[in-house]
Amino acid sequence: AKLEPSLKSAAPGESFQFIRNGYFCVDSKDSTEGNPVWNRVVSLKSSYKPS
Numbered sequence: 001a002k003l004e005p006s007l008k009s010a011a012p013g014e015s016f017q018f019i020r021n022g023y024f025c026v027d028s029k030d031s032t033e034g035n036p037v038w039n040r041v042v043s044l045k046s047s048y049k050p051s
Contacts, residue, residue: 010036020044 007016012028022043030037 008034008036012036015041 003018010016010026012026012031015023015025017023021040023041024038025041027037027039
């Protein structure tokens, strides 16, 4: 996945919504400075129904 460069400085515990994917937070154990590891907190519900 491609992320905005500013997310490299996200601190452990901070959470963000990734468009059309869900909410994610920075892992406090596996992240390193400048290399965050993201954990999904909540998936977004898809309302798309093909016709």
